[in-house]
Amino acid sequence: ELKVEQNPLFLSMQEGKNYTIYCNYSTTSDRLYWYRQDPGKSLESLFVLLSNGAVKQEGRLMASLDTKARLSTLHITAAVHDLSATYFCAVDIWDKIIFGKGTRLHILP
Amino acid sequence: DGGITQSPKYLFRKEGQNVTLSCEQNLNHDAMYWYRQDPGQGLRLIYYSQIVNDFQKGDIAEGYSVSREKKESFPLTVTSAQKNPTAFYLCASGSTAMNTEAFFGQGTRLTVV
Numbered sequence: 001e002l003k004v005e006q007n008p009l010f011l012s013m014q015e016g017k018n019y020t021i022y023c024n025y026s027t028t029s030d031r032l033y034w035y036r037q038d039p040g041k042s043l044e045s046l047f048v049l050l051s052n053g054a055v056k057q058e059g060r061l062m063a064s065l066d067t068k069a070r071l072s073t074l075h076i077t078a079a080v081h082d083l084s085a086t087y088f089c090a091v092d093i094w095d096k097i098i099f100g101k102g103t104r105l106h107i108l109p
Numbered sequence: 110d111g112g113i114t115q116s117p118k119y120l121f122r123k124e125g126q127n128v129t130l131s132c133e134q135n136l137n138h139d140a141m142y143w144y145r146q147d148p149g150q151g152l153r154l155i156y157y158s159q160i161v162n163d164f165q166k167g168d169i170a171e172g173y174s175v176s177r178e179k180k181e182s183f184p185l186t187v188t189s190a191q192k193n194p195t196a197f198y199l200c201a202s203g204s205t206a207m208n209t210e211a212f213f214g215q216g217t218r219l220t221v222v
Contacts, residue, residue, distance in 0.1 A: 033210040043213045095159050101151035
């Protein structure tokens with residue numbers, strides 16, 4: 001059974017600080033996605049990671065994928081309040097996409 | 110504009126009734142998915158389909174049914190057998206061949222009254 005685990009599940013941090021969200025998964029996959037969800041809204045795609053060693057960056061967010069370790073990270077640099085949201089990783093395997101439980105990020109001014 | 114459309118946005122159902130949630134996409138994606146999200150929780154896969162006239166159960170298929178008669182459409186029926194149907198339902202479409210992620214509709218919030 002494919003399992004996708006994120007940690008931490010909740011993160012409260014100060015503006016200007018750096019932090020990393022981790023996503024571990026249990027079965028080999030070369031496709032991993034990161035999404036953002038604001039309260040009451042749908043999911044917005046952030047990154048698509050398609051191969052071992054893939055690194056993508058957009059603004060203060062950077063995602064990476066290590067398929068050998070079955071690990072992806074989402075790094076936040078110099079956090080700002082607008083990044084407060086829930087972040088999900090999702091693994092694409094066997095024609096289905098399985099999500100982690102999400103990390104609720106709260107950035108304090 | 111290309112996209113994925115869910116309707117209705119809000120839906121109220123009486124206990125014992127079946128309801129159908131609509132999901133349409135014009136992105137020419139082969140794959141479509143239905144997820145359920147409970148408050149403060151992650152997304153759980155209900156059903157998914159990779160081609161027309163074929164679909165597979167996800168992790169929580171009991172009490173739900175789907176059809177895939179057209180590439181563009183993947184409606185979800187919440188039956189009376191689903192004991193706790195109140196939730197936020199999200200439909201997505203994607204294409205492995207296009208190397209894209211799954212794109213999501215705006216969701217349907219179903220409430221049992």
